[in-house]
Amino acid sequence: MKENGKFIVFEGPGAAGKGTQINFAKELLSRNGFDVVTTREPGGTSGGEEIRQLIFKLRGEHLINPGEQMVLFFAARRLLVKQVIKPNQALGRLILGDRFYSSTGAYQGYAEGGDMKKIEGLIRVGLDGFKPDAVVLLDVSAKVAIARLKKEGNDDPFDRANPEYFERLVAGYREMAGTGWGDLRWYVVNGERSIEEVSKSVKGVLENILGTKLRE
Ligand code: TMP
Numbered sequence: 001m002k003e004n005g006k007f008i009v010f011e012g013p014g015a016a017g018k019g020t021q022i023n024f025a026k027e028l029l030s031r032n033g034f035d036v037v038t039t040r041e042p043g044g045t046s047g048g049e050e051i052r053q054l055i056f057k058l059r060g061e062h063l064i065n066p067g068e069q070m071v072l073f074f075a076a077r078r079l080l081v082k083q084v085i086k087p088n089q090a091l092g093r094l095i096l097g098d099r100f101y102s103s104t105g106a107y108q109g110y111a112e113g114g115d116m117k118k119i120e121g122l123i124r125v126g127l128d129g130f131k132p133d134a135v136v137l138l139d140v141s142a143k144v145a146i147a148r149l150k151k152e153g154n155d156d157p158f159d160r161a162n163p164e165y166f167e168r169l170v171a172g173y174r175e176m177a178g179t180g181w182g183d184l185r186w187y188v189v190n191g192e193r194s195i196e197e198v199s200k201s202v203k204g205v206l207e208n209i210l211g212t213k214l215r216e
Contacts, residue, residue: 002033003092007085008209009100012138013169014159015148016191017198021138022096024199025206032214034094037084041076041099045083048076060157066114073104074126081130101127102135102173105181107158110172111165123182134209135184136202137177138191142166185209 010018010025026036042052055072058064064072077100088095101123108114123129140148145166149159177186187205191198207214 002035004034004094004210005089005092006133006209007089007095007097008206009097009102009132009135010138011099011102011106011135011173012191013106013140013142013145013166013173014154014156015145015152016138016140017195018098018138020195021136021189021198021202022098024195025096025202028203028214028216029094029096029206031216035092037088037093037095039080039084039095039097041080041097041103042073043076044080045076047079051076051079056157066108066112067118069112070104070108070114070118070122073108074101074122077101078126081127085130097132100132100135102176102182102184105176106169106172110175111161111169120182131182131184133185134205135177135186136205137173137186137188138198139174139177139188140170140191142170144192145170 008025010022012018022038026038029036041048042055043049051072055064055069055076058072059069085095085097101119104119104122105116109116109119142163146163174188176182177188180186187208189198189201189205203214
């Protein structure tokens with residue numbers, strides 16, 4: 001097994017293709033000798049899954065504002081970092097995350113109008129400044145995200161938001177990537193192409209992050 005311990009996050013709006021590309025990356029990296037673990041946000045731990053349900057419920061009933069959602073997302077995230085991410089990093093495993101606090105920036109910050117400074121405070125206080133090694137943004141326009149979600153259909157309340165919400169979300173992701181928000185290493189992959197083309201770009205990004213060539 002190759003020692004690694006890196007934590008690489010995949011980001012993007014619903015239906016950007018995160019799940020598909022994380023599966024691709026996991027198989028590719030495993031074939032190349034990495035011991036890979038995947039995580040999902042919000043959730044990933046039993047406590048986190050309960051907090052996820054609670055967030056969806058309270059938000060659905062309009063009982064929590066963006067700032068309060070942030071606190072709950074960070075509570076779930078704290079458990080994930082402590083119970084899953086750090087222990088696996090210590091074992092030298094490579095972790096692929098489906099969302100991390102960059103999602104809170106895009107959703108509760110940009111899309112919902114919450115205070116980005118509050119998120120930065122929660123990273124410091126709630127996570128002791130913990131950072132992922134890289135963030136891979138699967139970039140799709142609001143129009144494409146909405147069209148794909150309509151086709152898929154699901155019960156995620158965040159995915160049922162209006163087109164303006166998606167516009168703010170996508171613009172937020174692009175701005176965060178463009179400015180290197182969170183002092184993070186961002187990579188942008190055009191997610192509107194075929195799965196194979198996107199995977200090819202994802203492979204290139206992983207090679208860059210890991211500083212090594214990967215065989216097919
Ligand atoms: P999922 O679609 O990856 O299962 O994520 C669940 C929803 O939660 C998704 O629509 C985005 C939303 N979300 C936030 O609003 N803020 C966050 O910090 C995270 C992690 C997810």
